[in-house]
Amino acid sequence: MSTGFFSDERCFWHAGGNYAFTMPIGGLVQPQVGGGLPENPETKRRLKNLLEVTGLMGELNLRSAEMAGRETLELVHPAAYLDEFKRMSDAGGGELGLRTPFAQGGYEIAALSAGLAVAAVEMVSRGALTNAYALSRPPGHHCLPNFPNGFCLLANIAIAIEAARAQGLVRRVAVLDWDVHHGNGTEAIYYARDDVLTISLHQEGNYPLDTGALADRGKGAGEGYNINLPMHAGSGHSAYLHAMDRVVIPAIEAFKPDLIIVACGYDAAIVDPLARMQATAETFAAMTARIKTLAERLCGGRLVLVHEGGYSEAYVPFCGHATIATLAGSTITAPDPLAVNFRARQPSPAFDAFLRRSIDEMAGMLGF
Incomplete structure (x- = not known):
């Protein structure tokens, strides 16, 4: 028994092509790394490199995987969507949805990313x-069955859940999404079901702009099985742990899952360019410790973390290392080079008290 680490070099080769958010590439506009996409391979590659340099990689059970096959992908995605994705991928790439560009071979790499999960x-x-930890890329938590967005082309976690359910390996699964952006894709897939509990901790009003409301609790059989906790910008270490203790842990305890999956994004980190939160490597380690203990108590320790967002090339590796070391119960550390500075920049006592009260109010409205 050990902690698995699933990765594949080909996932780092996913590319967005000639793409930028604010201006077209060409003329005097120099392309950025990754073709202008904040979602580029360096955050993930540097995480893997750091695991190797510290020696933590030697304590993990290293694995790769095959691409998720068509039959598996169709457990979540319609055939017409997959056909169009494959056609465009073979023809050189393009963009199917909102902020989801891909280059030639993008279909196969996305299927491999899902295959790792x-x-x-x-x-x-x-x-x-x-x-286990799956270093999946491209990410998946924004992808709806027939509409990809936010860099996500296939719904990696949902595909993994449905593949396991098809084999009779799980019945009830809890998905905790602590990526700073709302997990709208996972929510949409399970919104009317009661066999998968979806919980999203995210920065209020970040991305997507029209999803992630506290009042969105599911519908039909799924009523009450979707939980959104839209947190105020500026939330830091204390607020995230308070959210875990007040909402996440009680909700999962009540659900009693066979397996817990974490949509593990690091973009709530204090230096991330796409968010305004103040989590640190220490925060992610502490959240991992809490969810690991919960999994041991509820479901025999069955816990899988699937990599999602995180856009600071320098800092994501330290957040990931702290997370994976905690998951594996390792004593090997990669000391956060900015830990002292980041602790000093945490919310003031008054603001932190406001953030905690806000979480308490939301917890009350959710019934916790």
Whole structure:
């Protein structure tokens, strides 16, 4: 029994092509790394490199996986969507949805990214691994069945859940999304179901702009099985742990899942360019410790973390290392080079008290 680490070099080769948010590439406009996309391979590659340099990689059970096959992908995505994605991928790439550009071969790389999540969930569910981390890229939590957005082309976590359910490996799954952006894709897929609990901690009003409201609790059979906690900009270490203690842990305890999956984004970190939160590497380690303990108590330790966002090339590796070391129960550390500075920049006592009160109010409205 050990902690699995699922990765594949080909996932780092996913590219957005000639793409930028604010101005077209060409003439005197020099392309940025990754073709102008904040979602570029360096955050993930540098995380993997840091694991190797510190020696933590040697304590992990290293795995890759096959691409998720068409039959598996169709457990979540309509055939027409997959056909169009494959056609455009073979023809040189393009963009299917909102902020989801891909280059030639993008279909195969996205299927491989989903395949890493599928394999991680399957091996943990079978008991071959204690827990696991899937370094999936491109990410998946914004992808709806037939509409990709926010850099996400396939719904990696949902595909992994449905593949495991099809094999009879799990019945009830809790998905905790602590990426700073609302997990709208996962929410949409399970909004009317009661066998998957979806919880999203996200910065209020960030991305997407029209989803993630506290009042969105699910519908039909899924009523009450979707939880959104839209947190105020500026939330830091204390607020995130308070959200875990007041809402996340009680909700998952009540649900009693067979497996817990974390949509593990690091873009709530204090230096991330796409958010305004103040989490640190210490925050992600502490949240991981809480959810790991919960998994041990509820479902035999069955826990899988699937990599989502995080856009600071320098800082994501330290957040990821702290998370994975905690998941593996390792004593190997990669000391946060900015820890002292970041602690000094945490919210003032008055603002932190306001943030905690806000979480308490939302918890009350959610019934916790």
